[in-house]
Each structure stands twice: as C-alpha cells, then as structure tokens.
Amino acid sequence: MSPVDPKQESWLNAIKVYTHPRALTLLFFGFSSGLPLLLVFGTLSFWLREAGVERSLITYFSWVGLAYGFKWLWAPLVDRLPLPLLSKTLGRRRSWLLLSQLGLAAGLAGLAFSDPHANLRLMAILALVVAFCSATQDIVIDAYRIESAAERLQAAMAATYMAGYRLAMIVAGAGALALAAWASTDSAVYNLQAWRVAYLVMAGLMLVGLITTLIVNEPDSVEMDEETREQQARIIGFSERYAHLPDLLARFIGWGYVAILCPFIDFIRRYGSHALIILALIGTYRISDVMLGIIANVFYVDMGFSKEEIAQIIKIYGVIMTIVGAGLGGILVNRFGVMRIMFIGALLVALTNLLFAWLATLGNNTAALTLVISLDNLSGGIATAAFVAYLSSLTNIQYSATQYALFSSVMLLFPKFLGGFSGGFVDQYDYPVFFTGVALLGLPVLILVWLAAGANRAAGNDTDTTTHQLQTKRTTN
Structure with missing residues (x-):
C-alpha cells in the first residue's frame, strides 16, 4: 500500500474537524441564534406594513433592537450568576440557554396570537421580550463556544455557527413569508390567520436549540490566569478592610468589580x-447597512414587490450572496490585512446605498432589484468578515464573553437608535433622498478606520496582518 501524502493527510484532517461534536453543536446553536432576528425586524415589518400600519410606527419597532445594543449590561450576570435549580441540573451555560430559549418560544407564540389592529402596543412588548431573550441567548452561545473547545476548533465552530445562523435567516425570512403566502387564500390581501400560522411554526422551530441544549455537555470552567487571581486577591483584601460592611454588600461589590x-x-x-x-x-x-435593513422590507412593499419575489430574490438569493461575500472577505483579509478590507468594505456598503436610491426611481423592477441585492449583500459580506476579524483582535480571551458583548452592543446601539427615525424621514423626503443620506453617513466611517489603524499600531496591535497572526496576538496579549 502506497504511503499517504502528508499534504493530503493535512487537508483530510482539516475537513474532518467539521465533524467534531462541538462544531456540529454550533451549527444547531447558530440556527437557534439566527432564527429570532428577522422575526422581530424584517419579517415583522413586512407583516405590519401589509396590515396597514404606518411607516413611522413600523420603524419605531426597530428600537426593540436596542436590547442587542445594551446586552453588555446584563452579560456579566449571565456570565457568572447561577440560576436556582437549573444550574445544578444543567450547569451554568446550559441553564441560561434553556431559560432564554423557552422565553424565545413563548415570545414568538405570543406574537403569533397578536393582532396589530387590536393591540399594537402588546406586539411591541412581545417583540422586546423576543429581542431580550435572543440577546441573552447570544451572550451564552458566545461564552459556550469559547469555553467548550481548544483554539484549533474555534475557527471550525465559528464557521458552522455562521452556516446555521444564515440558514435560520433564510427560514425566518423567505420561509416565514412563504408560509404566510401559502396559508393565505389570496396573497394579495392581508390575512391575519396566515401570519399566525407562520409565527407559530417559527416558535416551534426553537425546539432545535432547546433539544441541542438538553443533549450537549456543559463546557469545563475556564481556568483563571495570573491577572484574574490577583484581582480575586484584591477582592479578598477589600472584604477584610471593610469587614464593618454587611457581608452580602461586600461580596456584591467585590463580585461587581470582577464581573463588570x-x-x-x-x-x-x-x-x-x-x-x-x-x-x-x-x-x-x-451604520449604513443597519439603517438600510430597518427600512428595507417596508421599501420593498411600497415598491410593489410580492412576498414570492422578496422570498426568492432577497431572503434566499441575498443571503447566499452574503455568504459568498463573507467567504471572499475572509480570503481578502488573509491576503491584504484587516484594516484595508474594512476600509474597502465600508466604502462598498456606502456606495450600494446609492444603488437603492436608483432602484427607488425605477419602481417595481425585478431585474434591477436582483442586481442591487447582489452587489449590496456581496459588499456587506466582505465588510462583515473584516469587521468580525477586527473585533476578535481587540478581545482579551480572559474576558471574551463580556468584552465581545460590549463590542457587539456598541456596534448596534447608535445605528438602531438612528434607524428608528427612518420611517418619518422617508415620509417627509421620500426614498431616494433617504438612501443618498445614508450613503453619506458611511463616509465618516472611512476616516475612523484610518484613525483606528493608527491607534492599533500605537497599542502594538497591528491588525493589518493575516488571520493566523491575529490569533497569535490574541493568545499572547
């Protein structure tokens, strides 16, 4: 028998890593994480607009996304606080996962039985519940991923997570719209019962995450490094110096110091x-793509595109183009460095907003829509790949869960808040002016990328390196 080529063997080992149980686990957790997002943003916006809700009210709904923007506030609690009974049975991570997933299923079921004509405020509250539980689930999954496997598996786990996440977005976008169209006797006429069916099915699909949580093992606890041990010693010293304070208060202050x-x-x-x-x-x-995403589905409805067209062109084809863009972005980052591709990605995303301004002047044109969606999602994928690599380079592995929650919260906070006013802006100035303005908002980002590149070099964290070098910097920082 001929010997195995070492290069061929290394490629086989690289492929086999995706069959590791932890990598497969993150595929299902990625699905559970990606499912709720569109159901409180894009898909819900479509439902509300079809029901005749005013644009300005629909875009105010986007403020439920501030739950993702403020998740760093309760990330330390999720990171360290045990849940009564559940934590003893399932462990710290799985207990929080189970609680957040049960909340997601209940919130989506509540939305299914809501009526935007009867009680729009209740729908807003339920959407906020879903967003809060979804953000909590994301915090726990990030911590689970980091703690459950060695560094050599992290890239594979991240890849399977994103695959599951994007698949869920297709299901929650195109799938939910297709279900609503199928359950309706006339797709051109608003039908509350059709949307009820769609959202009940989506609530049922949360079983994917629930079953995964119950099957998988709890990750091992992270071993404290020397710096964390020193912090713990300072807390003990604090307790000894302030022994006159109530014991519970002293411990709470000490815990808050370490956790927050x-x-x-x-x-x-x-x-x-x-x-x-x-x-x-x-x-x-x-800021450019988040603000575009808030108004996008309302824009498609106003342009006269049907559920079927949106499902085929935007929710399926568009997501596929995003995945292609992310893959291309990863290659470009490895070849040219993070900051260069972040600059190019930000420029492309801003420019594609001008394509939407052009589309707004054409009206219902499926060929133009396909072209615009292709370029926009491809650009967004490139920008996102570079941005995730940049955030990873900033994170200290010892505090990865809380710091990543902080970064991802800051990432969404201002764009989501500003996007809440987009409906009123469109009502006053119309779509072409809005999309042009959003494109211009992306230009100052280019200056910040240039300044941040200098800041990283000054801090000894030059992110214009390959992904392998980035990982080395993280482990030695």
Missing part, C-alpha cells in the same frame, strides 16, 4: 486614549 468593571478596565488599560476612537469606529461601522 474588570473587562472594561482591561480594554481601557490596553488601548488608553485610543479606546475612544476604536469604540467610535465600532459604533458607526455598520
């Missing part, structure tokens, strides 16, 4: 005054 303050102190310590530039970039980098 230390991750932020670590970030500020490493980047100093440059931290403000970095946070400004994180908070505005996705």
Whole structure:
C-alpha cells in the first residue's frame, strides 16, 4: 500500500474537524441564534406594513433592537450568576440557554396570537421580550463556544455557527413569508390567520436549540490566569478592610468589580486614549447597512414587490450572496490585512446605498432589484468578515464573553437608535433622498478606520496582518 501524502493527510484532517461534536453543536446553536432576528425586524415589518400600519410606527419597532445594543449590561450576570435549580441540573451555560430559549418560544407564540389592529402596543412588548431573550441567548452561545473547545476548533465552530445562523435567516425570512403566502387564500390581501400560522411554526422551530441544549455537555470552567487571581486577591483584601460592611454588600461589590468593571478596565488599560476612537469606529461601522435593513422590507412593499419575489430574490438569493461575500472577505483579509478590507468594505456598503436610491426611481423592477441585492449583500459580506476579524483582535480571551458583548452592543446601539427615525424621514423626503443620506453617513466611517489603524499600531496591535497572526496576538496579549 502506497504511503499517504502528508499534504493530503493535512487537508483530510482539516475537513474532518467539521465533524467534531462541538462544531456540529454550533451549527444547531447558530440556527437557534439566527432564527429570532428577522422575526422581530424584517419579517415583522413586512407583516405590519401589509396590515396597514404606518411607516413611522413600523420603524419605531426597530428600537426593540436596542436590547442587542445594551446586552453588555446584563452579560456579566449571565456570565457568572447561577440560576436556582437549573444550574445544578444543567450547569451554568446550559441553564441560561434553556431559560432564554423557552422565553424565545413563548415570545414568538405570543406574537403569533397578536393582532396589530387590536393591540399594537402588546406586539411591541412581545417583540422586546423576543429581542431580550435572543440577546441573552447570544451572550451564552458566545461564552459556550469559547469555553467548550481548544483554539484549533474555534475557527471550525465559528464557521458552522455562521452556516446555521444564515440558514435560520433564510427560514425566518423567505420561509416565514412563504408560509404566510401559502396559508393565505389570496396573497394579495392581508390575512391575519396566515401570519399566525407562520409565527407559530417559527416558535416551534426553537425546539432545535432547546433539544441541542438538553443533549450537549456543559463546557469545563475556564481556568483563571495570573491577572484574574490577583484581582480575586484584591477582592479578598477589600472584604477584610471593610469587614464593618454587611457581608452580602461586600461580596456584591467585590463580585461587581470582577464581573463588570474588570473587562472594561482591561480594554481601557490596553488601548488608553485610543479606546475612544476604536469604540467610535465600532459604533458607526455598520451604520449604513443597519439603517438600510430597518427600512428595507417596508421599501420593498411600497415598491410593489410580492412576498414570492422578496422570498426568492432577497431572503434566499441575498443571503447566499452574503455568504459568498463573507467567504471572499475572509480570503481578502488573509491576503491584504484587516484594516484595508474594512476600509474597502465600508466604502462598498456606502456606495450600494446609492444603488437603492436608483432602484427607488425605477419602481417595481425585478431585474434591477436582483442586481442591487447582489452587489449590496456581496459588499456587506466582505465588510462583515473584516469587521468580525477586527473585533476578535481587540478581545482579551480572559474576558471574551463580556468584552465581545460590549463590542457587539456598541456596534448596534447608535445605528438602531438612528434607524428608528427612518420611517418619518422617508415620509417627509421620500426614498431616494433617504438612501443618498445614508450613503453619506458611511463616509465618516472611512476616516475612523484610518484613525483606528493608527491607534492599533500605537497599542502594538497591528491588525493589518493575516488571520493566523491575529490569533497569535490574541493568545499572547
């Protein structure tokens, strides 16, 4: 028998890593994480617009996304606080996963039995519940991924997570619209019962995450490094110095220092005054595509596109183009470095908003819609790949769950808030002016990318390197 080529064997080993149980687990967790997002944003916006709800009210619904923007506030609690009974039975991570997934299923079922004509405020509350539970689930899944496998598996787990996430977005977007169209006697006429069927099916699909949570094992606890041990010693010293305080109060202050303050102190310590530039970039980098996404489904309805057209062109084909763009972005990052591709990605995303302004002047034109969606999602995928690599380079692995929650929260906070006013802006100035204005908002981001590149070099964290070098920096930081 001829010997196995070492190069061929290494490729086989690289492929086999995707069959590892942890990688497969993240595929299902990715599906559970991606499912709720469109159901409180894009798909819900379509439902409300078809029901005749005013544009300005629909875009106010986007403010439920602020739950994702503020998740860093309760991330330390999720990271360290055990749940009564559940934590003893399932463990710290799986208990929080189960609780958040049960809340998601209940919230989606509640939306299914709601009527926008009868009680729009109740729908807003339920959408907020879904967003809060979804953000909590994301916090736990991030921590689970980081803690459950060695570094060599992290890339494969991230890849399977994104595959499951994008698949769920197709299901929650195109799938929900197709279900609503199928359950309706006349797809051109609003039918509350059809949307009820669609959202009940989506609530049932949360079983994917629930079953996965009950089957998988709890990850091992993260071993504290020397710096964390020193922080724990300072807490003990604090308790001894302030023994006159009630014991519960002293322990709470000490716990708050480690769980809440230390991750932020670590970030500020490493980047100093440059931290403000970095946070400004994180908070505005996705402003163009986030604001576009808030109004997009309302725009498609106003342009006269049907559920079937949106399902085929945007929710399926568009997601596929996003995946292609992300793959291309990963290659470009490895070849040219993070900051260069972040700059190019931000420029492309801003320019594609001008294509939407052009589409708004054409009206119902499926060929133009296909072209615009292709270029927009391809650009968004490239920008996202570079941005995720950038966020990863900023994160200290010891505080990865809380710091990543902070970064992803800052990323959405300002764009989501500003996007809530988009409906009223369109009512006053119309779509071409809106999309042109959003494109212009993306231009200051280019300056921030340039400034942040200098800040990273000053902090000794030059992100214009390959992905392999980035990972090395993280482990040695």
